[in-house]
Amino acid sequence: MPSTYSSPAPRPEILIARALGACFGVRRAVSMVEAAAAGATSPITMLGPLVHNPAAQAALESVGVRSAQRLGSIDEGTVVFSAHGVTPQVRLEAATRALRVLDTTCPFVTKVHSAAKRLVSEGYQLVLVGDKDHSEVRGICGAVDDCVTVIATVDEAEHVPLANKVGVVSQTTQRAADFGAIVGRLSSRVRELKVINTICGATDSLQDAARELARKVDLVIVIGGEQSANTRRLVETCRDEGAEAHRVETADDVQPEWIRAFKRIGITAGASTPDDQIEAVVAKVNGGTLPDGFHIERPAD
Numbered sequence: 001m002p003s004t005y006s007s008p009a010p011r012p013e014i015l016i017a018r019a020l021g022a023c024f025g026v027r028r029a030v031s032m033v034e035a036a037a038a039g040a041t042s043p044i045t046m047l048g049p050l051v052h053n054p055a056a057q058a059a060l061e062s063v064g065v066r067s068a069q070r071l072g073s074i075d076e077g078t079v080v081f082s083a084h085g086v087t088p089q090v091r092l093e094a095a096t097r098a099l100r101v102l103d104t105t106c107p108f109v110t111k112v113h114s115a116a117k118r119l120v121s122e123g124y125q126l127v128l129v130g131d132k133d134h135s136e137v138r139g140i141c142g143a144v145d146d147c148v149t150v151i152a153t154v155d156e157a158e159h160v161p162l163a164n165k166v167g168v169v170s171q172t173t174q175r176a177a178d179f180g181a182i183v184g185r186l187s188s189r190v191r192e193l194k195v196i197n198t199i200c201g202a203t204d205s206l207q208d209a210a211r212e213l214a215r216k217v218d219l220v221i222v223i224g225g226e227q228s229a230n231t232r233r234l235v236e237t238c239r240d241e242g243a244e245a246h247r248v249e250t251a252d253d254v255q256p257e258w259i260r261a262f263k264r265i266g267i268t269a270g271a272s273t274p275d276d277q278i279e280a281v282v283a284k285v286n287g288g289t290l291p292d293g294f295h296i297e298r299p300a301d
Helices: 024-038 054-061 088-096 107-121 135-143 154-159 176-187 201-214 229-240 256-261 275-285
Strands: 013-016 044-047 066-068 078-081 100-103 125-129 149-151 165-170 192-195 219-223 244-248 264-269
Touching: 013 275, 024 044, 024 054, 024 078, 024 100, 024 107, 054 066, 078 088, 088 100, 088 135, 107 125, 107 135, 107 165, 125 135, 125 176, 154 176, 165 176, 176 192, 201 219, 201 229, 201 264, 219 229, 219 256, 219 275, 229 244, 229 264, 264 275
Parallel strands: 013 264, 044 066, 044 078, 078 100, 125 149, 125 165, 165 192, 219 244, 219 264
Antiparallel strands: none
């Protein structure tokens, strides 16, 4: 009886976003902690997630860096402030506990703190466009002693009580289109509006690249942690362009039916995503190996 042969299913064409993966602030924070851990003679403890990616956290813990959710549980050594920043109250408490501090706050987040304080000092009602529960937003609010109104949607911009004189800043990872729509609504409600666009360049770069990618493919796989705000917005951006989009954290999250069902698959990654996670997902979609010529182009700062 003659043997039968089934040809393997064709692999999808893979398109990689022209900018993806870890931004300057994340790379800087991770490098700072790795360098400190290499020469540490006393405990180094991250206060909350350094960045919003479990794999990046686990990699640091594997070289001896500890994690803690409360400053009160850190009794000795060095406390690491995350790339998202902390409140002045946390800084004060660390000083009173005689802890050494490794401050990895992203410089672009520090600029938001400065802009927010300047607007408050100039007499503006401060409006912050951002996610209320995000650590970056909590740090910004603390920088101005919570003299701030946090909103996230155009509907909130429509109904929030406003003074005649309003100043606006943004969480660094907001979408430019959403920020613009909110500012537009605020502008129709106040006499004087001062806007400082504090969305960072890497956020714009990642979102622009994701938007272009989504227009060329049927499915976009977005690699990033569940708690990553910028990763979530990449998914939203791709879906707005009409592509199906799914977030994955590891290659194990890639569903085989996606590879079988779609002829053109795009891949991008959030600003906290390590290179090895990206490479593993791309290899999974490509049948186990990286495509010829594959490389990761960093987002512009």
